[in-house]
Amino acid sequence: MFNPITLVGLIIVLGICFLAGLFYQIPTTPTPSISVNGQATRAVYQNFISGSSSATFDSRAKLDIILNEAEYMLSVQEEDSCFEFTNLKAILDDIVAKNVVTELKKYKTEPSTSKYVESNDVSELQTIASNLHNFVENLQSLSEYYTRLIITTQEFATLKDISDYLVTATNLSSVTNVLDALCLRIKYFDTLQTYRTLRLLNIDDSILAEFEEKYITKTKTKLANIRTEMERLYNEASNDYYISNLKDLKNLITNYKVIVTSAKTAIQSELGILLRKVSGSKKIFNNQNLSVEDMKINLEEAKFYLTRDGLYYKQYQRPLNFGSASSSVTAYDHCYFIVSIVGFMTIVFGIFCAYKLFGKDRKSGKLDLLLAQKVKFGEVFAGKFFAIFFCTGFILASFTILSFIWGSILYAFLPNSIFAVFNLQSGYTIAPLFFLLLKVVGIELQVVFWVVVTIFMMNMSRKFELFFGLSLLIFALATAGNILFNDQFWYCLLPFVHVDLTAFLGGATMQSGFLVSALYVSGNFYISLAYYIVVVCLVYNFTNQLFKKN
Amino acid sequence: MENKNVLVVEHLSVLIKEHFLVKDVSFSMAQGECLGVVGEDGSGKSSLIKAITGSLPISDGFVRIDGKDIKDHPKILNEVSICLDPPVFFKFQSVMENMEYLCSLAGKNNKQRILDTLDKFNLLEKKNKKVYSLSYYERKLMALALAFINESKFLIIDEPFKSLPVQSIQTLRHYIAQLREKGTTIIITSKNYDSLEDQCDRYMFMVDRQVKEILHRKECEKFSTAKTFAFVAVKYPHYCGKLVAENFNLSVKLFGNRVLFDANEDTTAEIVKFFTKNKLSVYGAGYLNRKGERILANLTPYFKENK
Numbered sequence A: 001m002f003n004p005i006t007l008v009g010l011i012i013v014l015g016i017c018f019l020a021g022l023f024y025q026i027p028t029t030p031t032p033s034i035s036v037n038g039q040a041t042r043a044v045y046q047n048f049i050s051g052s053s054s055a056t057f058d059s060r061a062k063l064d065i066i067l068n069e070a071e072y073m074l075s076v077q078e079e080d081s082c083f084e085f086t087n088l089k090a091i092l093d094d095i096v097a098k099n100v101v102t103e104l105k106k107y108k109t110e111p112s113t114s115k116y117v118e119s120n121d122v123s124e125l126q127t128i129a130s131n132l133h134n135f136v137e138n139l140q141s142l143s144e145y146y147t148r149l150i151i152t153t154q155e156f157a158t159l160k161d162i163s164d165y166l167v168t169a170t171n172l173s174s175v176t177n178v179l180d181a182l183c184l185r186i187k188y189f190d191t192l193q194t195y196r197t198l199r200l201l202n203i204d205d206s207i208l209a210e211f212e213e214k215y216i217t218k219t220k221t222k223l224a225n226i227r228t229e230m231e232r233l234y235n236e237a238s239n240d241y242y243i244s245n246l247k248d249l250k251n252l253i254t255n256y257k258v259i260v261t262s263a264k265t266a267i268q269s270e271l272g273i274l275l276r277k278v279s280g281s282k283k284i285f286n287n288q289n290l291s292v293e294d295m296k297i298n299l300e301e302a303k304f305y306l307t308r309d310g311l312y313y314k315q316y317q318r319p320l321n322f323g324s325a326s327s328s329v330t331a332y333d334h335c336y337f338i339v340s341i342v343g344f345m346t347i348v349f350g351i352f353c354a355y356k357l358f359g360k361d362r363k364s365g366k367l368d369l370l371l372a373q374k375v376k377f378g379e380v381f382a383g384k385f386f387a388i389f390f391c392t393g394f395i396l397a398s399f400t401i402l403s404f405i406w407g408s409i410l411y412a413f414l415p416n417s418i419f420a421v422f423n424l425q426s427g428y429t430i431a432p433l434f435f436l437l438l439k440v441v442g443i444e445l446q447v448v449f450w451v452v453v454t455i456f457m458m459n460m461s462r463k464f465e466l467f468f469g470l471s472l473l474i475f476a477l478a479t480a481g482n483i484l485f486n487d488q489f490w491y492c493l494l495p496f497v498h499v500d501l502t503a504f505l506g507g508a509t510m511q512s513g514f515l516v517s518a519l520y521v522s523g524n525f526y527i528s529l530a531y532y533i534v535v536v537c538l539v540y541n542f543t544n545q546l547f548k549k550n
Numbered sequence B: 001m002e003n004k005n006v007l008v009v010e011h012l013s014v015l016i017k018e019h020f021l022v023k024d025v026s027f028s029m030a031q032g033e034c035l036g037v038v039g040e041d042g043s044g045k046s047s048l049i050k051a052i053t054g055s056l057p058i059s060d061g062f063v064r065i066d067g068k069d070i071k072d073h074p075k076i077l078n079e080v081s082i083c084l085d086p087p088v089f090f091k092f093q094s095v096m097e098n099m100e101y102l103c104s105l106a107g108k109n110n111k112q113r114i115l116d117t118l119d120k121f122n123l124l125e126k127k128n129k130k131v132y133s134l135s136y137y138e139r140k141l142m143a144l145a146l147a148f149i150n151e152s153k154f155l156i157i158d159e160p161f162k163s164l165p166v167q168s169i170q171t172l173r174h175y176i177a178q179l180r181e182k183g184t185t186i187i188i189t190s191k192n193y194d195s196l197e198d199q200c201d202r203y204m205f206m207v208d209r210q211v212k213e214i215l216h217r218k219e220c221e222k223f224s225t226a227k228t229f230a231f232v233a234v235k236y237p238h239y240c241g242k243l244v245a246e247n248f249n250l251s252v253k254l255f256g257n258r259v260l261f262d263a264n265e266d267t268t269a270e271i272v273k274f275f276t277k278n279k280l281s282v283y284g285a286g287y288l289n290r291k292g293e294r295i296l297a298n299l300t301p302y303f304k305e306n307k
Helices: A004-023 A038-050 A060-075 A088-109 A115-119 A123-139 A145-151 A159-170 A175-186 A192-200 A205-237 A240-279 A292-308 A331-364 A366-372 A377-413 A432-458 A464-484 A501-505 A513-520 A525-549 B045-053 B074-079 B095-105 B111-120 B136-150 B166-181 B217-225 B237-248 B265-277 B291-299
Strands: B005-016 B019-030 B034-039 B060-065 B080-083 B154-158 B185-190 B202-207 B210-216 B230-234 B252-255 B258-261 B282-287
Touching (some): A331 A432, A331 A464, A366 A377, A432 A464, B005 B045, B019 B045, B019 B210, B060 B074, B074 B080, B080 B136, B095 B111, B095 B136, B136 B154, B136 B166, B210 B217, B210 B291, B230 B265, B237 B258, B237 B265, B252 B291, B265 B282
Parallel strands (some): B034 B185, B034 B202, B080 B154, B154 B185
Antiparallel strands (some): B005 B019, B005 B060, B202 B210, B230 B258, B252 B258
């Protein structure tokens, strides 16, 4: 049944492809998409806090921005503030005050007694001092108009009022940008910790008192109002009636809550690492038992910043969520939608053609007729196979062009239609046309795979109809599995069953080790192509063997 | 003598899924000879042909054409043409389209030659008709015409006279004779010896996937007066054969769906009544009259129940 030479050759080809996939990646291909699966987010978070150079994000520096921003929130301690930090206060009281800052003071006032002088290792101390210094400087940068806004006498009853004011004042066009900037500065204004920090650095009491009265008290009030408003908006946004109006704000508020909470977690880890180095304490706090929710939050935060800077390539997570259809539908969306449906039907058509050409023709004797005309088996196989390939390719190409024409005419008249579910224009950073071509090519490759599976089935037995039905059943199961299990590791072992090359190229949701790196890291297209060639060769080999036996 | 043999088959066996489709078949053919392969349905005629043409894998033995083993020199099979039964063509294409395409596959796509051949086989008027509209006989003619165009050294025709009226058979025999005149070596298979009579130089009789006898035409003549057998055609020949042997104390042969025995008309009638009484389906009864059947019947061994 097996041709050992062929089999060995194919295994060698497969091995080479795996190795190639490990070491060679297409640099411009999008990074793998990140699901909210716990395993995936844990991996992301690990990269996030470990500062690993193998992090999947393009820019470590961008993550550092998050950390830097979060550092400033060390000062936000009050329970009634916009955000919650329950542990940092204690941590800072215990650790910073007792160990590091004490040493800092000692270094500044009595350098001869500082252990850092003795050890000539002041890097950590310098880092902390630098951070604290920056912190104070920012506090004192009261010229920033956002800061002034917060402490002005003007009353803002709602978050919207604030954003409207800022839009007018700063000519920013996006509420998102405004609120983004606003909330980033909110965290500067804490009360007690700021005061304490300033005191630890021997800043004059009179300055502290003025600062507190002028800024802190009023800021607290503002913060309280903003917090209330945010919560109100958040709660209202969950009411369907308000969804259309408040959806963006809801997401925004969630994101900002996410920013803070995740920054807390991140800075806890960073601080823990640093303090362990400095004080030798172990396990200051436990940062390993993070809930899935925390990880999701970290993930959202990272995505937020990277997306803002155009460094994060999103992948559609819920392709058929009609509720998220974009209002900015384009011709590409129409085209993509129709091609998705036609693609599925094309694969079924390909399976039927394979049954007809390799099963029914054999049953009727046409295959024998061809073979009797001194045509080699390989020529017959190739001829029929490529006939199916080009026929289905023609169908796909035709529908792609027709649906694009359709979309070009109608997209303006159907802004919120079902055609917008994939949201090509704003949902992805890959050019929509390229994305569309990926889809078409991917479908054609899937046709190839399922055709060869059907050909193999046709040669299992003379019961052609039965095995044709079996082929269709396997295809249906694979499609269902693609929807249900595509974030499971074991599904990684079945790369061909994805009906969509875009999922593969964009990085499917599998995030596990070796197979991921071989198949999906940066979308190694060449490896999957090699897989297809291997499958076709295997099927040809088996077909040749089984054909004669049946 | 051996070096003049265009086809040599030695101990050919085809074993598929633990069943012999052909078992230990040996024969040879000289250039220009016509061999008739006669046997009931399931005797292995078609399987033998497929094994010779390479469509079935050979489990044991060898097939040599022009001294070359077909396993080692598969290209030698280019010298072999085969007319299949039933004759299959691309039914939604016309006669001419089919002929042109199939001839092009064989590298002999000469339009004028095709037209001349169709004319010869009285198919010229129907050259533009779709194949599905042709009769079985016309498709047979198409298959023969195709073989004629290919001008192969070796031609195998599977059941050319099956289900055809006498006049059509005569016409086909005429065309086959023409092919013989061109020096083509021909193997013809048939269930019915009578249709092959006087057509072939030798006749190979196959029973149970084995060759029982290879007789020259003249040797077959002696079977004209060979013993005939009474038969009863039944649904379950094996079981019925056992019943006849036990209840009527007769030596029985199984011949397709027929139980053969040597008995007079009265005994035959009794046997039919017996089967009917025991609610065993009987399709017919009588005596084997055809020479081919008599030959095969005489070659068939007596039925022995496996114990």
